[in-house]
Amino acid sequence: MILKELYDFLDSNKEVRGVTTDSRFIKEGYIFLPKHGKNFLGNEFFVEAITKGAIAIVYDEYIPNLVVPLIVVDDLDKELKRLLNLIYRKPFENLKLIGVTGTDGKTSVSTISTYLLNHISKAANIGTNGIFYNNQIYDNLFTTPILCENYRLFTEFNKNNIKYASMEVSSEGIANHRIDNILFDYAIFTNLSHEHLNTHKTMHNYFLTKLKLFKQLKKDGLMIINKDDYYARFFEDFDNVVYYSLFSPSDFQAINIKYYNGYTTFDLKAKDYILKDLKVNRSEEYNIYNIIPPIIIALKEGIDIKLLYELLVDLPIIPGRMEKVPVKYPFDVYIDFAHTPNSLKNVLIEIRKKAQNDVILVFGAAGGKDKSKRPLMGEIALKYADFVIFTSEDPRLEKPTDIINQMLSTTNSNQNNYKVIIDRTEAMIYAFKVAKKNDIILVTGKGRENYFEENNVRINYSDFDHLLDIRI
Template identity: 35%
Template sequence: MPKKLSEIIEKIKSEFDCEVIGDITNSIVFGVTSDSRKIDIGKIFVAIKGVHSDGHNFIEQAIDNGAICIFANKNHSERNFSVPLILVDDTREVLVSLLKIFLGEPPEKLYAITGTNGKTTTTHILWHIFKSAGEKAGSIGTLGYMFEDGIARKLAITTPGAESLWNLLAEMRNRGITSVAMEASSHGIDQKRVWGLKFRSAIFTNLTEDHLDYHGDMKNYLMAKAKLFEQLEDNSVAVINIDDPASKTIIEANRGELLTYAMENKDADVLAKPISMDFSGSKFRLKSPWGEFDVDIKIPGRFNIYNAAGAAAAALATGYEIEDIIMGIKSVKSVKGRFQTIDLGQNFQVIVDYAHTPDALRNVISTARELTEGKVIVVFGAGGDRDRQKRPIMGKIATELADFVVITSDNPRTEDPEEIIDMIVSGVDRKNFVRIVDRKQAIYEAIFSAKSGDTVVIAGKGHEDYQIFAERTIHFDDAEIAREAIENILQESA
């Protein structure tokens, strides 16, 4: 709905310290954007300094396209423009306030999940709990976004930019969705994409090495995660995994109520204890201030008990019934690319998982080892133009925990795939591996080498359906290739 510029500026001045240059009129404003290419007549342009480009360099272009007013950071030197200029300390925060003016409030119940591993599955589980409680539910994350229909629609990144995120939340609200579970990535938190959102609960899953190409070191990475809990309000609940050493820092940053969960630490408010585990899933007992009850989860792995416990804890703390929580978790059949089993009737197991960090790879292989009678065979690589420090660490983990490893490519981007593999191999002390650059050939090698009772783990890409090279991106889906290889084996043995 169109707004008067003068009223918008007064509202922003009531929230932020502003320096206004130029005359503010009662002109009608039709919207706001931080993308100069999306500006047309009657819109406000918010200049944001990003990682790769600076919106302040596109102010003139925005004005030429019809911008009615400009918001810029106070340290911007150029101040002579043909439209009003509003200088503020942080244009990212102002953008959120402007989006709220035009788009209105998001759905009432927002839940954020952050951590290195487990965000996607925990988000998916929460969505199912909301549905079991009879609510219209939405989710946002690595697998895309879902409305109440449960159909995943693609997103470019895990946590969308503020503009895309607020528009998506507005669409969900307009569809009658009341509860939304969303992943909050460290990039998203650090770049204030989730700033200004009022979360009913925020979950911290764990912290292990990842994204150091962006954050620089683990301290900065942890502090980025902690910022999410600094924005919680008194009536919000922080749900924190205290089995993870980083939980202390998260708890210190938290400004909401606190609820802890764990599998090992008996001081946790919510404690999960495994009863049984196999490839069909797990059963565990959950002890909580709201009572004790047994939970069945149909996705395997100890780490998925953690994910379910975190989701259950957040739901319990915000008023959901135990029966809805039990049924919601039980209704999760699988999560694409998260310990996803590929079963065509073969006499060995094939698992596709997104594990692309040292800890995630360790967890997936360890779980496969725990559930496997025969050998564990692993296919993995490491992404190009990303954190190089983890490559030798992952090589060491894979070769020490698996019986046989096929080291291959995983989105090499602008790097030479052979050089990436060299870095992985530099951490390896054993001889139980082969190098196969072609990922399809690597998957075939692993699956064709499997015997009855073995498990093949294809790690690193999970839900992704592409492979990124320097000059092109091609369609590539680990699960599709695995099925194709299994079908070939079954046809040969028929």
């Protein structure tokens, strides 16, 4: 498509290769349509966009002296929708698209879904750990990419004959219109607990935001809902829904669950049949929840049952999710992305089952996020770990000491099983120094994230790499 086909008043035969609202994603031949944000107008990024190769800019105000055409429109959102449909068409129509939402478990559910579906046809995955397709992993700036990136990615998937795409759909992504007008074949609800109240203010609003995903299903789309979660009751009026569970009777219930060291066996009871003696290489209750929705989708898509049994025994390790760090010390070290009260509690309960001795927790809370969860997380940490080292975790524009003081605000004055070390690397080194034989050190909050953010500056950083480098 050339530029004058989009704007007939422009006499330009330049090829249009894409459109984006974020200058960080500009490539040669793109149209730049910046939207207004909380802290910027959008026109601050004109020069960057042009330098990177933008061939035109669409904006809602005239700005003089630009070296590329400026198209002024009244409604940026409406124009963006028009451009996306003309440039990319509707690429999601040619995909079996799976959207996974919920407070916890999105990455695991999405990753396992992609793994199983890849054994039926080519599959891709979009989420916190990156963008995966054709056996390659690409960086992802947001859990749920911006709308323009989603259209571009889906188009790329179409070109590569990819049939399935799983994506994590965050509440912030929904609230910021990153999935607008995209239709899904499957929408999965994992759970809902305390998180993002800085954005949504109340749990009710948080749920209503999540619910929007389930109103964006294709005509024959299916909802897959965790019936053990309190919010499952709000899906009862929908027709196209199946429920899964561990404890409540449901369409797909895991029964006869037996946990072992390194694996779990269970039967999956459906309405008309039972898959007996399924064995998965996970030993945590929350991971059984995470495994059932991918199984349901794989069954719906016609996976060979014998193959399914074989795949479940060898599920891939998900980076940053209860991931063991291969250190050569007489204690074990794990990292986990847990950054909500619910996920922190769950991972501590499960790590306790692995521990022969004490559990030492190194953790913090991110700046610029939900402040109301911080005291809850502090209480959970001190209750379920033997010793806690409070430290920094992406403080952004907040003071790390203020964040930690909020986490300790409800602590009993007699509590003495913790220490505060602001520097995250120093906190991990201290954990190594005090750890005894058969202890477990658990570092939470960042998983496999590759950055640390403070004072509006992102630096390259990895918990995993730093832990590997520690020498005592």
